[in-house]
Amino acid sequence: MNRPGPVVVPRIAPKARLQRDEVRDREVLLYPEGLVALNETGSAILNLCDGTRSVAEIVQTLKQRYGAEGIERDVTAFLDGLAAKGLVTFAPPSYPPTPSDPRR
């Protein structure tokens, strides 16, 4: 799956690694021969990319956390940009989200 719809589950690609950069007080996404410097929002999004949350769930969590509206497009564009560099991959939901699922 190439483009993030709301139900797909984003995950940081195996070649990339999220790392705290204490010296510059930020987080970065490291990958072969490069890095992406993250602002607070980017950091928050990637920290929610745990391989179980869908894009819609990430958006929902951020809305609750920051009280921000209309962030869906920003989140999608951010993840889309990283996916174009092969740093994020998208998978279909791994299980049907039923109310009885113990992970919710």
Place this chain on the structure above:
Amino acid sequence: MVPKPLWLLVELTYRCPLQCPYCSNPLDFAGARFKRELATEEWCRVFREARALGVLQLGLSGGEPLLRPDLETLVATAHELGLYSSLITSAYRLSRDRLAALKQAGLDHVQISVQAADAGLSDRIAGTASYRDKIAAYHYTRELGFPLTVNVVLHRANLHQVEAMIRLAESLGAERIELANTQFYGWAFHNRDALMPTKAQLDVAWEVVQRERARLGNKLEIVWVLPDYHEQYPKPCMGGWGRAYMTVTPGGEVWPCHAAGRITTLEFANVRDHPLEWIWSESEAFKRFRGDAWMPEPCRSCPRKAVDFGGCRCQAFLVAGDAGVTDPVCSLSPHRRLVDEAVAAAEQAAAAAEPPAEWAYRAAPASRVIAARG
């Protein structure tokens, strides 16, 4: 304010089973200056100090880094510190078990060179039969789940194989292929006449790269390192002197790039004598060309100085004899004639269908002779 470094390249040893004639290592690598390699604990201290300075990317290179029996320990230390580590190797005699142990230790990325797309030419350029080991290692790398970069240095004797090189990397499932046109430092500068490509060769190869990029999209990243002698403007070498990058040599000297040791007018401090932080921030060699106050004309008044930082100091030293002048590959440099002459010599030889000059292999006996000459 002094910028913070992001990149550290460590050359763990200058010993190497391969003998590539374009090697960027110093010509006198086998001489007294580089004799005593840092011990495991010294390297670990360098990693800690680099991390505290702001380094996030670590390249483990050489020579051949696999010749260090403590490589696994070094990788584990880098991993604990949060450094993203890349092994830059020839893969000569690299076993699957060793690579698995490095994975276990936390190695993030593997870059394996190949000298050409087929065994005959690759082994001839390397001066050592190594192609078979490389192909085996590419497969181990993928099996173990490493991201893989295939690195090929391009020059007159292999530029015609660019398409086959890309197809090889594709078939191996590599993430990236680095097609690195020879940068003329170290042994490459020594062998410049033998390695210099023709403009026609570069044009054909560049067309292939563009076509293959369109075909492959983001399935395989194709990095094309510019042949700067054939360009109009210099490269932004190392992103600027003492700005983001440093190299530590096997014996502990710290250089602003892996070729800088050749600049005889600078003195380089050693991690055995000084903390890395002092060397980066305070040592004369790092301060000498940091920022733009050192720049002469035509750089000083040039709007491109923020783009290319005056180009490469090592190239200015090697070609023009002065590390403090504009990179001679710049079309605005008063020394550009020297670059044009080297390029023209290759064109004339090709036009006359002369066989290319013989290259000297990068090997310890030749290096000792050069070191003795001083």
